[in-house]
Amino acid sequence: xxxxxxxxxxxxxxxxxxxxHLTFRVLPGRVTxxxxxxxxxxxxxxxxxxxxxxxxxxTATVGGRAYATLDEPLRHVGAxxxxxxxxxxxxxxxxLRALAAGNRIGAGRVDEVLEEAGLASVARRRVKTYSxxxxxxxxxxxxxxxxxxxxxxxxPSNGLDPEGIIWIRELLRRLAxxxxxxxxxxHLMNETASFADHLIVLGRGRxxxxxxxxxxxxxxxxxxxxxxxxxxxxxxxxxxxxxxxxSEDDEGRWTxxxxxxxxxxxxxxDAGLPLLELxxxxxxxxxxxxxxxxxxxxxxxxxxQPQEA
Amino acid sequence: MxxxxxxxxxxxxxxxxxxxxWALGAIVFATAAFSALAALDGGGDFDPLFAAFFGVxxxxxxxxxxxxxxxxxxxxxxxxxxxLSAVPQRGRWFAAKAVxxxxxxxxxxLVTGVVSxxxxxxxxxxxxxxxxxxxxLRGTVGCGVYLALxxxxxxxxxxxxxxxxxxxxxxxxxxxxVSFVVGDKSGTVADFLPDKAGQVVLHExxxxxxxxxxxxxxxxxxxxxxxxxxxxxxxxxxx
Numbered sequence: 001x002x003x004x005x006x007x008x009x010x011x012x013x014x015x016x017x018x019x020x021h022l023t024f025r026v027l028p029g030r031v032t033x034x035x036x037x038x039x040x041x042x043x044x045x046x047x048x049x050x051x052x053x054x055x056x057x058x059t060a061t062v063g064g065r066a067y068a069t070l071d072e073p074l075r076h077v078g079a080x081x082x083x084x085x086x087x088x089x090x091x092x093x094x095x096l097r098a099l100a101a102g103n104r105i106g107a108g109r110v111d112e113v114l115e116e117a118g119l120a121s122v123a124r125r126r127v128k129t130y131s132x133x134x135x136x137x138x139x140x141x142x143x144x145x146x147x148x149x150x151x152x153x154x155x156p157s158n159g160l161d162p163e164g165i166i167w168i169r170e171l172l173r174r175l176a177x178x179x180x181x182x183x184x185x186x187h188l189m190n191e192t193a194s195f196a197d198h199l200i201v202l203g204r205g206r207x208x209x210x211x212x213x214x215x216x217x218x219x220x221x222x223x224x225x226x227x228x229x230x231x232x233x234x235x236x237x238x239x240x241x242x243x244x245x246x247s248e249d250d251e252g253r254w255t256x257x258x259x260x261x262x263x264x265x266x267x268x269x270d271a272g273l274p275l276l277e278l279x280x281x282x283x284x285x286x287x288x289x290x291x292x293x294x295x296x297x298x299x300x301x302x303x304x305q306p307q308e309a
Numbered sequence: 310m311x312x313x314x315x316x317x318x319x320x321x322x323x324x325x326x327x328x329x330x331w332a333l334g335a336i337v338f339a340t341a342a343f344s345a346l347a348a349l350d351g352g353g354d355f356d357p358l359f360a361a362f363f364g365v366x367x368x369x370x371x372x373x374x375x376x377x378x379x380x381x382x383x384x385x386x387x388x389x390x391x392x393l394s395a396v397p398q399r400g401r402w403f404a405a406k407a408v409x410x411x412x413x414x415x416x417x418x419l420v421t422g423v424v425s426x427x428x429x430x431x432x433x434x435x436x437x438x439x440x441x442x443x444x445x446l447r448g449t450v451g452c453g454v455y456l457a458l459x460x461x462x463x464x465x466x467x468x469x470x471x472x473x474x475x476x477x478x479x480x481x482x483x484x485x486x487v488s489f490v491v492g493d494k495s496g497t498v499a500d501f502l503p504d505k506a507g508q509v510v511l512h513e514x515x516x517x518x519x520x521x522x523x524x525x526x527x528x529x530x531x532x533x534x535x536x537x538x539x540x541x542x543x544x545x546x547x548x
Contacts, residue, residue, distance in 0.1 A: 102318030
């Protein structure tokens with residue numbers, strides 16, 4: 001089982017606690033979105049998982065083992081932390097060849113991942129000629145180098161063009177379908193909503209949520225129904241009688257709060273009210289996330305610790 | 310993890326950076342060029358062997374730049390994190406880095422020794438007649454070992470300071486100024502400075518307390534200390 005586990009993971013930089021008693025498990029076969037505002041501790045957590053930073057207390061393991069004890073770790077875990085990391089004066093291919101050599105991965109695999117990342121035609125160009133989007137693709141190619149069962153990506157959509165965004169979305173979904181463990185940090189809600197099955201949300205280094213994305217949204221965003229009818233006053237009367245709160249916009253479209261289409265549709269039908277439109281208004285991840293962080297802010301409004309990015 | 314693949318990776322990193330290759334070339338060029346100039350100027354109570362190797366004082370700057378750059382490139386924009394994600398055994402990783410710096414520096418240093426001696430003696434002409442074959446060999450080997458040790462000293466110091474600029478800012482003024490200033494006073498602690506001690510091997514007749522090989526051993530001690538300090542820093546600190 002190749003899950004990522006953290007147990008009571010804590011990291012302090014001086015007096016600043018970047019990661020605060022974090023316990024979670026990232027499971028294979030799905031894409032887990034790793035959310036939180038800047039400075040919430042996402043990148044620090046990823047570095048702790050990769051054994052790059054030493055935890056103040058607690059443990060982080062991949063497949064039950066500390067990362068630093070893995071033999072040829074690129075075959076177990078692929079990671080993109082910082083797209084700027086490859087040396088600008090080296091070609092993309094040479095950068096990947098050096099990484100591959102250290103983990104006894106063949107040069108053939110280097111060309112494969114370059115092809116997969118859409119960089120084959122520019123593989124022999126120096127990295128300093130690359131756009132940010134191309135560097136992201138190179139970082140993702142490096143993460144895939146060892147064909148690892150676990151993939152960690154820190155803000156992979158940064159700087160990607162629309163085509164690149166679609167590519168990464170499909171890549172992440174495919175990696176999860178293949179049964180891999182995929183953890184992707186982001187602060188872009190719409191982007192995360194497009195690929196994540198599960199969410200882990202951090203705030204000030206602490207775990208705020210660890211839940212399937214659907215549940216996360218449904219628990220936090222009130223369900224609403226949009227209705228259009230030929231007889232507005234009748235609709236208003238009907239809704240009021242049944243205890244629904246509703247409002248009408250300028251174009252005669254009604255929004256019914258805390259309601260589901262099943263209930264409103266049946267009410268209208270029983271009352272013989274002609275409907276022109278009836279639709280559920282899906283809550284967005286962004287709404288749910290803002291609701292969570294607003295609630296969190298209420299509890300933590302007193303001494304605001306300075307946060308490090 | 311085995312050592313050989315890690316060393317292979319580090320060697321690829323060195324040979325795929327043009328600046329590394331330039332620095333290696335500069336070692337040969339600077340040494341030979343300044344040795345030739347010094348040989349032209351040779352007069353008074355001069356040491357014919359050191360005249361042929363005089364350029365080492367300048368070639369070592371290129372060797373220091375080579376060692377410092379090889380390590381400092383890891384401290385740019387999270388490169389070290391990529392390296393240590395691929396090779397989390399930090400001690401082994403740094404050992405591979407040191408070998409990947411030391412071996413090419415030694416090879417280029419030996420070539421530098423041969424070229425510098427050839428150019429130097431050619432320019433010296435008759436004044437080099439007193440040099441024996443063994444003295445020339447000793448100078449050539451010493452030149453190679455010395456330059457490799459200086460490159461490794463810089464590599465270790467860079468790992469400790471996590472900055473190539475800081476390393477060069479310390480080493481280059483030290484090599485070019487301090488040693489020239491205190492360098493003439495033999496028989497003092499100055500004999501035990503890394504450059505002064507190591508350059509004894511380049512003289513026909515050693516002055517001061519150290520001999521050719523004991524001098525190189527003193528330089529090696531400085532280098533080992535710098536490498537151990539660098540390894541300690543790499544192992545202990547967050548990447």
